[in-house]
Amino acid sequence: MYKAISLLTILAASTVMADQTVTLNDGRQVILHDNFTWQYVAETPPDEAESLTSDKPQLVAIPLIDKKVASMIKLDSNHPSMQLSDSGVDLLLGAPSYVDGKLIIPTSITNQSLNSVILIEIEIEVSGIDKKALTKKSVTIWQSIKRMPETYLRPQQVKKGKDIELDVVKQDQYFISANITSLINR
Known part of the structure; x- marks a missing residue:
C-alpha cells in the first residue's frame, strides 16, 4: 500500500514540476516553466517545421528596440x-528655434525609474531636407554634482535639461536623429 502511495506521489510531483505549453486565446503558444517564468513558443514557417527533428518547442525572445x-x-x-526613452527615463526634445546662427532645442527630463539619475548624454545628428549631414554632436543633457545628492534627478521628478545648441545653416526644416548614449543612475 505504501509503495502505491509513494508511486502516486512521485507521478503527481513530476507532472506539477514539468514545463507546460499553453495556447492563448489569440493562438500564440507559451511555455510555463516550473520556476514561475514563461516564454513564447517560436512560430516556424511550414518548410522549416518539417526539417526540425526536436520535440522541444522553439523559444522566441522579445525583439530589441532601436533606441x-x-x-x-x-x-x-x-x-x-x-521623445527619447531609456531605462525609465524620458527625454523630451522641445520645439526648435534659431537664434544667433544656432539651432536651439530645449529639453525636459522625466525620471520614471526607481533610481536617481546623475548623468544623461545623447548623440544628435542634424541633416538638411536632402538628409545630407550638417552636424553631429554629443551633448550632456543632465549632470549632477559629485557627492551632492540634492543635485540628483530623483525618481518621479520632472526637470528642465540643458538646451541643445547646434551650429548649422538656417533652414525652414531639419531632419534630426538622436539616441541616449549614456545614462548613469545612483
Missing part, C-alpha cells in the same frame, strides 16, 4: 521634436 529616433522638424512649429 535611435529620427524626426523632421520645422522652425515655426510649437510641437516637441521627439
